[in-house]
Amino acid sequence: MTAIPSPFAYAPAPESVRPVLKASYGLFIGGKFVDPKSGKSFQTINPATEEPIAEVADAGAADVARAVDAARKAFPKWSKTKPAERAKLLFRIARRIQERSRELAVLESMNGGKPIKESRDEDLPLVVQHFFHHAGWCDKLPYAFAGAQPKPVGVCGQIIPWNFPLMMAAWKLAPALACGNTCVLKPAETTPLTALMLAEILQECGLPDGVVNIVTGGPDAGRAITALAGSGVDKIAFTGSTEVGKAIAKAVAGTGVKLTLELGGKSPNIVFADAALDQAVEGVVSGIWFNQGHVCCAGSRLFVEESAHDDFVARLERRMQQLRVGDPLDKNTDVGAINSKAQLETINRYLKAGSAEGAHKHEVSCPLPKKGFWCRPTIFTGVQPSHTIAREEIFGPVVSVMTFRTPEEAVQRANNTTYGLSAGVWTEKAARALEMSNRLGAGVVWLNTFNRFDASAPFGGYKESGFGREGGRQGLSAYLKVGGGR
Numbered sequence: 224m225t226a227i228p229s230p231f232a233y234a235p236a237p238e239s240v241r242p243v244l245k246a247s248y249g250l251f252i253g254g255k256f257v258d259p260k261s262g263k264s265f266q267t268i269n270p271a272t273e274e275p276i277a278e279v280a281d282a283g284a285a286d287v288a289r290a291v292d293a294a295r296k297a298f299p300k301w302s303k304t305k306p307a308e309r310a311k312l313l314f315r316i317a318r319r320i321q322e323r324s325r326e327l328a329v330l331e332s333m334n335g336g337k338p339i340k341e342s343r344d345e346d347l348p349l350v351v352q353h354f355f356h357h358a359g360w361c362d363k364l365p366y367a368f369a370g371a372q373p374k375p376v377g378v379c380g381q382i383i384p385w386n387f388p389l390m391m392a393a394w395k396l397a398p399a400l401a402c403g404n405t406c407v408l409k410p411a412e413t414t415p416l417t418a419l420m421l422a423e424i425l426q427e428c429g430l431p432d433g434v435v436n437i438v439t440g441g442p443d444a445g446r447a448i449t450a451l452a453g454s455g456v457d458k459i460a461f462t463g464s465t466e467v468g469k470a471i472a473k474a475v476a477g478t479g480v481k482l483t484l485e486l487g488g489k490s491p492n493i494v495f496a497d498a499a500l501d502q503a504v505e506g507v508v509s510g511i512w513f514n515q516g517h518v519c520c521a522g523s524r525l526f527v528e529e530s531a532h533d534d535f536v537a538r539l540e541r542r543m544q545q546l547r548v549g550d551p552l553d554k555n556t557d558v559g560a561i562n563s564k565a566q567l568e569t570i571n572r573y574l575k576a577g578s579a580e581g582a583h584k585h586e587v588s589c590p591l592p593k594k595g596f597w598c599r600p601t602i603f604t605g606v607q608p609s610h611t612i613a614r615e616e617i618f619g620p621v622v623s624v625m626t627f628r629t630p631e632e633a634v635q636r637a638n639n640t641t642y643g644l645s646a647g648v649w650t651e652k653a654a655r656a657l658e659m660s661n662r663l664g665a666g667v668v669w670l671n672t673f674n675r676f677d678a679s680a681p682f683g684g685y686k687e688s689g690f691g692r693e694g695g696r697q698g699l700s701a702y703l704k705v706g707g708g709r
């Protein structure tokens with residue numbers, strides 16, 4: 224199908240705010256930006272233009288050890304700081320992020336490729352919410368874990384991915400700080416800049432030196448953090464791929480260190496014939512094309528009841544053709560740039576495999592920018608459960624459509640995966656929705672909606688999607704020793 228020509232094409236609406244950036248950034252250790260002992264740095268680029276944005280320090284093992292030392296030194300005082308004082312600081316950080324949110328949103332889009340309307344309206348509000356929410360917990364921990372005498376764990380090593388850089392930083396830092404821990408955070412190598420701007424905000428807000436340390440770098444810097452598990456680092460929190468999560472689980476095993484893993488997914492989005500179909504189409508759009516499909520809980524396996532399949536796919540394809548792909552800093556853009564060349568190559572391999580294994584490809588027909596990393600939003604129909612694109616996480620704007628005839632078959636097919644992060648169910652029958660949600664093996668089940676997050680709602684997975692929760696009271700327990708134990 225080709226795009227329906229619109230008589231009302233949108234004029235470009237470029238974002239005018241530009242963040243104030245330095246040409247180069249050191250590591251944020253002990254409350255200051257310092258040069259890396261490794262003497263190494265790397266260029267971070269804009270994936271929509273392939274142009275460099277800034278030079279960023281590449282932390283070596285000695286730098287990570289220095290950051291862990293700084294966090295250790297800061298721990299005794301910070302963990303004994305009055306909870307209400309910690310709360311005041313977290314509130315201040317939340318407010319300052321709010322004040323600078325447009326600048327942070329633009330930087331997130333520049334460094335990561337996501338559309339400004341998403342970084343502005345989804346990422347930043349959730350970042351702020353996480354700090355506000357956790358500020359409120361600081362002085363209520365003894366009530367949240369009544370009788371258990373909750374105590375901070377100590378120094379937390381936190382390693383995050385590139386798909387929601389600042390949001391992942393907030394999900395890690397806010398609960399850890401609320402519970403009285405100190406942190407060494409490592410952003411992903413392709414998206415370090417908003418974490419470094421956050422470091423400036425922490426300085427402005429007067430967070431004591433060493434309470435948060437930010438070390439930029441690649442997998443080696445991450446490995447240097449996990450290597451200190453049990454000898455300086457008391458907790459590891461990781462969000463990223465299942466493959467790296469398994470390596471980290473091995474590295475941490477036997478150290479007695481608390482571990483949480485938020486890993487990949489291949490989540491089902493299930494549409495019954497009785498659903499409000501146009502509403503379900505919007506849910507599928509946000510389930511798979513939000514953030515270019517770089518979403519751990521993306522609804523990348525779409526199951527449509529057989530009797531509604533043709534009608535639903537036609538509606539979905541018509542809607543897909545309306546998506547505007549292009550400049551992430553244009554306020555009209557729906558789908559931005561793929562985060563990196565390497566990720567684009569991965570997605571392209573899956574697109575080839577989908578066609579080679581016999582699925583039918585439908586893609587957006589709009590022109591793509593010449594420079595930068597771009598992928599057309601894609602639907603595969605005629606997908607079999609054994610196809611690679613039905614089993615493996617693509618982490619791109621590609622949805623695989625399959626069918627089912629009965630609720631029983633929908634549950635079986637949806638649960639036939641090594642993952643278990645999220646699921647969506649679309650039906651007008653409340654009893655069916657609740658029955659399905661009880662039977663789906665996923666950490667989060669959305670009913671008649673998709674990709675909704677809230678700081679008070681725990682998020683996390685089962686099986687190869689990891690363990691541990693982020694958000695809510697459950698998320699706090701990962702950062703506390705309760706009952707005097709671990």
Ligand code: NAD
Pocket residue numbers: 382383384385386387409410411412440441442443444445446449462463464465467468470471484485486487488518519520616618644683684688689
């Ligand atoms: P990745 O696993 O390659 O990298 C994640 C982070 O780990 C990066 O900071 C990286 O530098 C670091 N790292 C890499 N190798 C390491 C090692 N051996 N030891 C320590 N650190 C190491 O993942 P990615 O490509 O950045 O992110 C995409 C993945 O993240 C997807 O699989 C996605 O599903 C997952 N994800 C999960 C959630 C969730 O909450 N479950 C959220 C976002 C992303």
